Amino acid sequence: MKKLINAPEAVLADALAGVAAAHSDLRVDFANRIIYRATPKADGKVALISGGGSGHEPLHGGFVGTGMLDAACAGEVFTSPTPDQMQEATKVVDRGAGVLHIVKNYTGDVMNFEMAGELAAAESGVEVATIVTNDDVAVQDSTWTAGRRGVGVTVLLEKIVGAAAEEGRDLKAVLALAEKVNGSGRSMGMALTSCTVPAAGKPTFDLPDDMMEIGVGIHGEPGRHRVPLAGAHEIAAQLVEPILADLDFTSGPSIVMLNGMGGSPLIELYLMYGEVAKLLEKAGVKVARTLVGNYITSLDMAGCSVTVLKADDEILKLWDAPVVTGGLRWGA
Amino acid sequence: MKKLINAPEAVLADALAGVAAAHSDLRVDFANRIIYRATPKADGKVALISGGGSGHEPLHGGFVGTGMLDAACAGEVFTSPTPDQMQEATKVVDRGAGVLHIVKNYTGDVMNFEMAGELAAAESGVEVATIVTNDDVAVQDSTWTAGRRGVGVTVLLEKIVGAAAEEGRDLKAVLALAEKVNGSGRSMGMALTSCTVPAAGKPTFDLPDDMMEIGVGIHGEPGRHRVPLAGAHEIAAQLVEPILADLDFTSGPSIVMLNGMGGSPLIELYLMYGEVAKLLEKAGVKVARTLVGNYITSLDMAGCSVTVLKADDEILKLWDAPVVTGGLRWGA
Numbered sequence: 001m002k003k004l005i006n007a008p009e010a011v012l013a014d015a016l017a018g019v020a021a022a023h024s025d026l027r028v029d030f031a032n033r034i035i036y037r038a039t040p041k042a043d044g045k046v047a048l049i050s051g052g053g054s055g056h057e058p059l060h061g062g063f064v065g066t067g068m069l070d071a072a073c074a075g076e077v078f079t080s081p082t083p084d085q086m087q088e089a090t091k092v093v094d095r096g097a098g099v100l101h102i103v104k105n106y107t108g109d110v111m112n113f114e115m116a117g118e119l120a121a122a123e124s125g126v127e128v129a130t131i132v133t134n135d136d137v138a139v140q141d142s143t144w145t146a147g148r149r150g151v152g153v154t155v156l157l158e159k160i161v162g163a164a165a166e167e168g169r170d171l172k173a174v175l176a177l178a179e180k181v182n183g184s185g186r187s188m189g190m191a192l193t194s195c196t197v198p199a200a201g202k203p204t205f206d207l208p209d210d211m212m213e214i215g216v217g218i219h220g221e222p223g224r225h226r227v228p229l230a231g232a233h234e235i236a237a238q239l240v241e242p243i244l245a246d247l248d249f250t251s252g253p254s255i256v257m258l259n260g261m262g263g264s265p266l267i268e269l270y271l272m273y274g275e276v277a278k279l280l281e282k283a284g285v286k287v288a289r290t291l292v293g294n295y296i297t298s299l300d301m302a303g304c305s306v307t308v309l310k311a312d313d314e315i316l317k318l319w320d321a322p323v324v325t326g327g328l329r330w331g332a
Numbered sequence: 333m334k335k336l337i338n339a340p341e342a343v344l345a346d347a348l349a350g351v352a353a354a355h356s357d358l359r360v361d362f363a364n365r366i367i368y369r370a371t372p373k374a375d376g377k378v379a380l381i382s383g384g385g386s387g388h389e390p391l392h393g394g395f396v397g398t399g400m401l402d403a404a405c406a407g408e409v410f411t412s413p414t415p416d417q418m419q420e421a422t423k424v425v426d427r428g429a430g431v432l433h434i435v436k437n438y439t440g441d442v443m444n445f446e447m448a449g450e451l452a453a454a455e456s457g458v459e460v461a462t463i464v465t466n467d468d469v470a471v472q473d474s475t476w477t478a479g480r481r482g483v484g485v486t487v488l489l490e491k492i493v494g495a496a497a498e499e500g501r502d503l504k505a506v507l508a509l510a511e512k513v514n515g516s517g518r519s520m521g522m523a524l525t526s527c528t529v530p531a532a533g534k535p536t537f538d539l540p541d542d543m544m545e546i547g548v549g550i551h552g553e554p555g556r557h558r559v560p561l562a563g564a565h566e567i568a569a570q571l572v573e574p575i576l577a578d579l580d581f582t583s584g585p586s587i588v589m590l591n592g593m594g595g596s597p598l599i600e601l602y603l604m605y606g607e608v609a610k611l612l613e614k615a616g617v618k619v620a621r622t623l624v625g626n627y628i629t630s631l632d633m634a635g636c637s638v639t640v641l642k643a644d645d646e647i648l649k650l651w652d653a654p655v656v657t658g659g660l661r662w663g664a
Contacts, residue, residue: 021622212334274354
C-alpha cells in the first residue's frame with residue numbers, strides 16, 4: 001500500500017489537523033471529529049449538518065462554510081460517525097431555528113443520525129429534520145443499504161439547500177426543498193480500479209485489467225455488472241442511459257456533475273464530461289450548470305460518476321448564490 | 333492501461349471538447365488547441381497566455397478566466413505546443429497593451445515560446461514579454477531542462493500576475509511583478525507511483541512497492557534520489573527542508589500550496605498539508621494563505637509537491653483579488 005500517511009490508524013486525526021491548519025475560517029473539534037464554521041451563521045437561521053465515513057473528500061468537511069453546511073461529522077474511513085458526534089454537532093450549530101440532518105442512505109449513517117436527532121431533541125430541545133439522499137440508480141438494495149444509495153445528489157443538495165438556509169427559510173421550507181432536490185436527481189458511477197482502505201492495506205475488490213465495474217458504490221461495493229473495459233463514449237452511455245431511463249429530464253434545465261472517484265486525473269474527467277454532454281444533448285436534456293471534478297470520492301479509486309438534477313428557476317438561483325467552502329467557492 | 337479515454341491519439345481533442353461543453357465562459361479553438369475567454373478583457377490591458385504539454389490539468393486551461401490567464405495553448409500529453417499555436421493565442425488575446433508569455437522552464441516550451449514571441453512581434457506588431465518559471469529546487473539540470481524546472485510557482489504566478497494585469501498595469505510592470513514572484517517561490521515534489529502516458533500505454537518509470545522518488549518532475553522525470561517509502565511526516569521533511577535551505581522565508585508572510593500529482597486523494601493531501609504546516613511553523617515561516625488540492629498534476633501519478641512563496645502586502649492583495657476560472661474561483 002503506497003499512501004501519503006503516517007499510520008493507518010492515524011489517517012483521520014492527521015487529515016483533520018491538515019484541514020484545521022489550511023482553513024482559518026473553519027474550526028475542528030478533534031475530540032468529536034467535527035468540522036464547523038469559525039463564524040456561526042446568524043441567530044434564527046436553520047443550520048445544516050452532514051457527515052459519514054471519511055474517504056469521500058471533499059464531501060462533507062470540504063463543504064462546510066457560508067452558503068453550504070454548518071458542520072460535518074467525520075467517521076473513520078468508510079465507517080459511520082457515532083450518534084454522539086452528530087448530537088454534539090447538532091448542538092453546536094443550532095441557532096434556535098432547528099437543524100437539518102443531511103444523510104446519505106447507508107444503514108449505519110441512517111441509524112446513527114436517527115438516534116442523534118432523537119437525543120438532540122430530547123436533551124437539548126433542538127428541532128431536527130432529516131433528509132436521506134438515495135439518488136443512485138445502479139442498485140435497489142446493496143451490501144450497505146436498504147433501498148438506493150445516496151451519492152452525487154448529496155453534493156448538489158448541500159449547495160442548494162445551504163443557500164436556502166442562508167436566506168433565512170424556516171426548517172419546514174428547508175426540508176421541503178431538500179426533498180424536492182433529492183427527488184429530482186439521479187446518479188450512476190463506475191470504477192476502473194478498486195480503492196484501498198488504509199486499515200485494510202490492500203484493494204477492496206479485485207478487478208482484472210480488462211474489466212470495469214458499472215454501477216459501483218462509493219465504498220467499492222458491487223454495482224450492476226462487471227463488463228469488459230470500454231472506451232469513454234461507451235462508458236458514458238452505460239452511465240447516462242440508466243439515469244435517463246429512471247426520470248424524465250427533458251422538461252426543463254438540469255444541473256450536471258461529472259464526478260471523479262479520486263484516482264482519475266482531471267483530463268480524463270473533462271474527456272468524460274464531453275461524452276456525457278453529447279449524450280444528454282442527443283436525449284434532449286438541456287444542461288444549465290456544470291460541475292466537473294472530484295466532489296464525492298472513494299479514496300484512490302479510478303473511475304467517475306454522473307449526476308443529473310432537474311432544476312427550475314428557484315434551484316438555479318440557489319445554485320448560483322455565493323458559497324465559500326474548501327470544496328466549492330464562488331460569488332463571494 | 334485503464335483510463336477514461338476513447339483512444340490514446342484522441343485524448344487531447346476529446347478533453348478539449350469536454351472543456352468547451354462544461355464552461356460557457358470559455359471558447360476553444362480546436363484547430364489551434366487554444367482555450368480562451370469568451371469575453372475578452374478590456375482594450376488597453378495586458379493579456380497573459382501560458383501553455384505546455386497536457387496532462388498537468390487544471391494547469392493551464394483551467395486557469396483561463398477573469399483575474400488569471402487570457403488563453404492557454406495545449407500541447408499533446410507532456411509535449412510542448414507549437415510556435416504556431418502560441419503565436420495565434422498571442423494575436424487573439426492582445427488588447428493593444430502587449431502580452432506576457434508565462435513559460436515553465438522546459439527546453440521545448442522555452443524554444444517554442446521564444447519563436448512565437450518573435451513571430452507575433454514581427455508579423456502582428458504585438459509587444460511580447462516572457463517570464464520563464466524555474467522554482468523546482470530538486471535538480472539544477474534535468475532530462476527535460478537546462479537549469480531548474482518550472483513547477484508549482486507557475487500556478488501562483490498566474491493568479492497573482494493575472495490580478496495585476498486585470499488592474500491595468502502596463503507590460504513592464506506586469507513583467508517586473510512576474511519576475512519578483514518567480515524569484516520568491518520554491519517547490520519540491522515526490523512520487524509514490526509513476527504516471528502512465530496514454531500513448532505509451534505503460535508506466536513511465538518503475539518504482540518498487542517499497543520505494544518513492546523524491547524531487548520527481550511533473551513528467552515523471554528523475555528527481556534527487558530514490559529512497560525507501562516513509563511516513564507522511566518524513567516525506568514532508570524531505571520536501572520542506574530543501575525549500576527552506578534554498579531561500580529564507582522567515583522575513584514575512586508566505587503563500588503555501590500543497591499540490592497533488594493527480595492520483596492521490598484529497599484526504600491524503602490534507603494530511604500532508606498538516607505535516608508541512610507543522611514543519612513550517614517550527615522553522616518560523618508564517619503562512620498567510622493556503623491552497624490544498626490538485627493544481628499542477630502529472631496525469632495519474634500518486635504523490636504531491638510543496639510550493640512556498642514569499643509574499644508581501646502587494647502580493648497578498650493580488651492573491652485575494654477576484655478570480656473566475658475552472659480551477660480557481662473566489663471573490664466574484
